[in-house]
Amino acid sequence: MTERFRPGSRVRTSRVDPPHHTRLPRYARGAEGTIVVSQGLHPLPDDRSRGLPSEPLPVYTVRFSARDLFDEGGHAVTVDIWEPHLVPVAEEE
Amino acid sequence: MSGDHHGGDAQLAAQVRHVETLLEERGLLDADELDRALEAFLARASPANGARIVARAWLDGGFRTRLLDDANSALAEVDLSMGGGLQEQRLKVVENTADAHNVIVCTLCSCYPIALLGPSPTWYKSEAYRSRVVREPRSVLSEFGFDLDPGVEITVWDASAESRYMVLPRRPQGTDGLDEPELAALVTRNGLIGVAAV
Numbered sequence: 001m002t003e004r005f006r007p008g009s010r011v012r013t014s015r016v017d018p019p020h021h022t023r024l025p026r027y028a029r030g031a032e033g034t035i036v037v038s039q040g041l042h043p044l045p046d047d048r049s050r051g052l053p054s055e056p057l058p059v060y061t062v063r064f065s066a067r068d069l070f071d072e073g074g075h076a077v078t079v080d081i082w083e084p085h086l087v088p089v090a091e092e093e
Numbered sequence: 094m095s096g097d098h099h100g101g102d103a104q105l106a107a108q109v110r111h112v113e114t115l116l117e118e119r120g121l122l123d124a125d126e127l128d129r130a131l132e133a134f135l136a137r138a139s140p141a142n143g144a145r146i147v148a149r150a151w152l153d154g155g156f157r158t159r160l161l162d163d164a165n166s167a168l169a170e171v172d173l174s175m176g177g178g179l180q181e182q183r184l185k186v187v188e189n190t191a192d193a194h195n196v197i198v199c200t201l202c203s204c205y206p207i208a209l210l211g212p213s214p215t216w217y218k219s220e221a222y223r224s225r226v227v228r229e230p231r232s233v234l235s236e237f238g239f240d241l242d243p244g245v246e247i248t249v250w251d252a253s254a255e256s257r258y259m260v261l262p263r264r265p266q267g268t269d270g271l272d273e274p275e276l277a278a279l280v281t282r283n284g285l286i287g288v289a290a291v
Contacts, residue, residue, distance in 0.1 A: 023201065023253060023254055025201055027200070027227060028251075039183055039254070040183070042254070042255045059255055061185075063248075066228070069227075069228075073229065074246075074247075075230055075231070075247035075248065075249060076246070076248045076249070077227050077248070077249045077251060078248060078249070078250050078251065079251045079253065080251070080252065080253060080254030080255065080256055082254070
């Protein structure tokens with residue numbers, strides 16, 4: 001499994017609200033952020049919690065501005081996110 | 094579905110007990126083995142560990158650099174590790190400076206570096222803290238009695254996946270002559286979470 005993103009890459013998080021457990025927090029859905037660092041490969045809890053097989057997948061620290069998440073605030077929030085929940089911004093546009 | 098785990102606690106506990114029973118029936122696990130492992134882990138888990146790391150980083154610039162760069166390796170230098178559970182967890186230490194402040198949360202449940210900070214406080218697991226600190230950290234810190242200068246940039250670290258986070262607080266002024274144990278005694282658990290100054 002090769003990592004799709006590098007530090008500095010612009011990404012957008014998934015907007016999907018699945019009917020099962022997911023590790024993408026609701027407040028961070030559909031938001032644009034920047035990859036800070038890779039944390040290596042880890043099985044996806046969204047699959048494991050349903051008893052599905054999951055090969056280890058890249059997890060990244062992603063940095064968001066509060067304004068992009070909440071439409072207000074001068075701070076930043078970082079969230080640790082599995083690669084399947086991320087799409088590259090350039091590719092999407 | 095929301096990431097909130099509260100509704101599933103009873104079901105999860107029942108599943109865990111079921112797995113434990115199966116392991117015991119097959120002779121793979123001694124009935125007291127898990128209890129002993131948990132007790133041993135918690136006996137070593139203390140905010141004194143985090144405080145010792147911080148004091149060392151304040152005194153030793155090389156250690157500080159290694160701690161911020163690769164915390165898991167730096168921990169080994171002071172005979173600590175993030176491997177107290179079954180699997181070593183990645184630790185990221187984030188440094189407070191005159192211009193930048195860091196605060197830790199897990200918005201999905203209560204992920205927390207127990208080995209270095211001890212069992213987490215009740216407020217850390219509360220819905221109020223988890224939902225509010227990502228949205229309005231300055232107000233939340235203010236309610237802790239911690240009023241940050243308006244010019245300081247805040248980063249909130251949501252530790253809801255595979256990494257755990259710890260804050261390296263700023264060294265207080267007037268502590269130049271203190272040694273490592275004396276400095277460690279100044280460091281509080283709330284300082285290591287980022288909701289208090291040291």
